[in-house]
Amino acid sequence: MNCDLPAPAPAYFVMFTGVKRREHMIDWISPLAFQHCFAFFYDPSAERWMLYEVNRGGAGILALKGDEFDRWLTFMRWQGGRVLRIDTPPPRNRPPFQLGMWCVVAVRHMVGIRSRAIRPIGLWRDLLKAGASEVFVS
Template sequence: MNAGAGTTGCPSAWYVAFFDGERPHWWWRLCKPGFRHVAAFGYCAEQAVWLLYDVTLKRTFIHVLTSEQMDQWVAELPGNRTIVHMPARDTPPVRRVGFWCTPAVAHLLGAPSRALRPEGLYRDLMALGARPAFSSEPS
């Protein structure tokens, strides 16, 4: 099933959270602080729940959360987080290289991004019309 705008039961927009992950990894040296991990969440109005999509080294997590649980998850993110709001897109599939947080979230959003790191995805999403949400833009 397509996760695009107008699809029954799917978010009409996604929030994309950029932040530092649970523990340092060797590739953190390659990433800008605050942009070492990315996850996405969206509200399903018909079911009155939030979907949280988080691809980690351990596995891919898809959580169904209440509004209170979602508020708690956002509140527990590191202070140097950046969250943007991105309308859902109905776009043709784009080839992806790899399956880690950055290409996985780009695929979920239907974003034509070839970014390999979260900061590259952030730049691509902003160019596609994403807007800051829950926090200010990074400097």
């Protein structure tokens, strides 16, 4: 079977978010601003921003037009979201299996970064070490 996949995005964006209160036990081991993360990128062929999120309720993919994305990003930044931009690394072989599937693992795999992070704050640090830079800073 021949399956031509589209080329990976030239850059990925990773948003880190938090809440004002801690609801679950795992929330107590992460800083409030780094309790969750998800990735997004721009797809020029579809003229859409593609958002990919894995959370306690499952996984979701959302496609937003430019103006919808602008409103969403403004709201998320107003809520305290912080965004890193990283160029897509060259493809590499990955381990044959992964342990678990939560936001950090999902973002690590989508972006293609080598990281052993298990919490969003660890992924933030690893992305910065890999050359990511904070964007959409007001």
